[in-house]
Amino acid sequence: MSPSRGMAEPVGLAALLRMLRPHRGLVVGAVTLVITASVLGLAQPVLAGRIIDRVRTSEPIVGLVLTLTLLFVAQTLIDTAGRYLLECTGESVVRGLRQLLVRRLIRLQLPVLHTHRTGDLISRATGDTLALRDSVTRGLVEIAVGALTVTGAAALMVAIDPVLFLVVLGVFAVAALGVTVVLNRIREAAEQSRTAVGVLTADLERSLSAIRTIRIHQAERPETDRVLASVDAAFDAGVRGARLAATAQPAIQLAASGSFLLVLVVGGMRVASGDLQLGDLVAVLLYATYLVMPLGNLLEGLTTLKRAMGALQRVQEALDLPTESDDGTPGAIAAAVPGAPALAFAGVRFAYDGRPALRGVSFELARGSRTALVGTSGSGKSTILSLICRFYEPTSGTISYLGHDAAALTRDQCRQLVSLVEQSAPVLHGTIRENLCMGRPSDAAEMDRVLRQVNLHDWVETLPDGVDTQVGEHGAQLSGGERQRLAIARALLTRPALLLLDEPTSSLDAENGRTVMDGLRRLHGDGVTVLIVAHRLSTVRDADHILVVDDGEVVAAGSHHELVHTSEHYRLLLGTQITDDKHTDFSGVQK
Numbered sequence: 001m002s003p004s005r006g007m008a009e010p011v012g013l014a015a016l017l018r019m020l021r022p023h024r025g026l027v028v029g030a031v032t033l034v035i036t037a038s039v040l041g042l043a044q045p046v047l048a049g050r051i052i053d054r055v056r057t058s059e060p061i062v063g064l065v066l067t068l069t070l071l072f073v074a075q076t077l078i079d080t081a082g083r084y085l086l087e088c089t090g091e092s093v094v095r096g097l098r099q100l101l102v103r104r105l106i107r108l109q110l111p112v113l114h115t116h117r118t119g120d121l122i123s124r125a126t127g128d129t130l131a132l133r134d135s136v137t138r139g140l141v142e143i144a145v146g147a148l149t150v151t152g153a154a155a156l157m158v159a160i161d162p163v164l165f166l167v168v169l170g171v172f173a174v175a176a177l178g179v180t181v182v183l184n185r186i187r188e189a190a191e192q193s194r195t196a197v198g199v200l201t202a203d204l205e206r207s208l209s210a211i212r213t214i215r216i217h218q219a220e221r222p223e224t225d226r227v228l229a230s231v232d233a234a235f236d237a238g239v240r241g242a243r244l245a246a247t248a249q250p251a252i253q254l255a256a257s258g259s260f261l262l263v264l265v266v267g268g269m270r271v272a273s274g275d276l277q278l279g280d281l282v283a284v285l286l287y288a289t290y291l292v293m294p295l296g297n298l299l300e301g302l303t304t305l306k307r308a309m310g311a312l313q314r315v316q317e318a319l320d321l322p323t324e325s326d327d328g329t330p331g332a333i334a335a336a337v338p339g340a341p342a343l344a345f346a347g348v349r350f351a352y353d354g355r356p357a358l359r360g361v362s363f364e365l366a367r368g369s370r371t372a373l374v375g376t377s378g379s380g381k382s383t384i385l386s387l388i389c390r391f392y393e394p395t396s397g398t399i400s401y402l403g404h405d406a407a408a409l410t411r412d413q414c415r416q417l418v419s420l421v422e423q424s425a426p427v428l429h430g431t432i433r434e435n436l437c438m439g440r441p442s443d444a445a446e447m448d449r450v451l452r453q454v455n456l457h458d459w460v461e462t463l464p465d466g467v468d469t470q471v472g473e474h475g476a477q478l479s480g481g482e483r484q485r486l487a488i489a490r491a492l493l494t495r496p497a498l499l500l501l502d503e504p505t506s507s508l509d510a511e512n513g514r515t516v517m518d519g520l521r522r523l524h525g526d527g528v529t530v531l532i533v534a535h536r537l538s539t540v541r542d543a544d545h546i547l548v549v550d551d552g553e554v555v556a557a558g559s560h561h562e563l564v565h566t567s568e569h570y571r572l573l574l575g576t577q578i579t580d581d582k583h584t585d586f587s588g589v590q591k
Ligand SMILES: Nc1ncnc2c1ncn2[C@@H]1O[C@H](COP(=O)(O)OP(=O)(O)OP(=O)(O)O)[C@@H](O)[C@H]1O
Pocket: 114, 352, 353, 357, 375, 376, 377, 378, 379, 380, 381, 382, 383, 384
């Protein structure tokens, strides 16, 4: 889904009605109330005409005046209740759509997520859904009420005097032609405007999330200009839409005053010739003026609807993006096949967008073993971890967990077995506790255990709010090492069968690195299988088994001692990729 229009099928009225289906009870109730109020309004000109006729013939009018007052009060009350209900319906529609979008966006397939801008997706769940609310609160109902009132007024005019009705109809028909042309262009402008807002959100998100880089490179001006260009694009599209909507309104106004004057002239002549009662002329005149409001409503409703279609198009595109098929409920952990390895890759191939990253990878991880994954930058180590987590599916070959083929397990079942500490060690906005538990309740003793394992326990004790201390956006209030250790602690808390670590000690000084590795070593006793992408010689040497990856293939495997003698690739990595803890240069890269 590009920010531009046109990839998906254009959505129609049917999609809008589908969206309203879950709220049909509320919609019907609200529309009924508003229509009832309009009907009560329609009865009033007839009564007014009768009152005038009675005054002329000196008949009593008290009863009619009372009825007219009652009708007016009832109309106001019912209309207020109906419109309140409509607003509530609009909010319910927005909530329903947002729930749907949030559920889907959180489960989008990773390759899909990587090709879309986060800010744009967010704006679809926020701004676009809000724009749709108006289609319910104003659009559809204004159309329904407007159409009904216009039909009612027209029918009553025909009953009173068909000639005068034809005069009114002729004038409005001319105006309607112009309005139709305008309406079709309003949707286009609305979609352009919503798209520009999506780009604006994405650009702003990009700038704010890299604010330090922008500041140090003094790139505030080009970044600001970039975001302001989206602001201007949104403005231009908005103004274009407003201009179109504004040209339609005077057309209706002109038609109303034109028909009023014509009815006055033609009707006056007919009263003079005795073909029409004065009361009837007054009633038709009132209906002609009454038409202005419902026709205005109708126009407003159609304009809102066209704008909503622009927003619905973007919401629908987001809803159509492919998600992971699992429903998010944790699956039961599969029992291990006796004697099977914790994990096995057999001829696994994988490509990112057609670019091969793994070219037939095969290996096994014995249960409770510690394996180091080494290789040059870009050789495919992180990709192997991503496939184990089932962020992506292999193009061919099989992966099995505890002897079960991945094809026979749900993603959630696989992920129940696995924990991953990513290279970037992401920490989320919230407290240390929230980051540790990730929504899963965990007792204090367990948290203490993992915090000690990563040497964070004493530090947490010094914080005023302990584990309830806020860590800031992306953990900005923590040091790089604290973030990394928190991410490791989080992975340990789940007591995974298979622990994946992507350069787990890259941000740690030698002492903390050692503590964390000691903690991980103790996992050995718990039967946890560890696969670790490592650059430190001590970590690599410590492993039971080493896999050497090069250009998407496992080119050598064995212990450190064996590989030093047998693998040219491994010998090349030693001293370049795999470095001694003692030699660390100023950038933190071990030499
Ligand atoms: N999301 C992605 N989309 C497209 N290509 C990707 C993606 N992630 C990685 N690649 C490419 O796949 C190849 C393998 O990348 P991978 O991250 O697995 O390497 P790595 O061995 O972990 O490297 P490093 O040690 O630098 O982290 C690289 O050529 C990389 O450019």
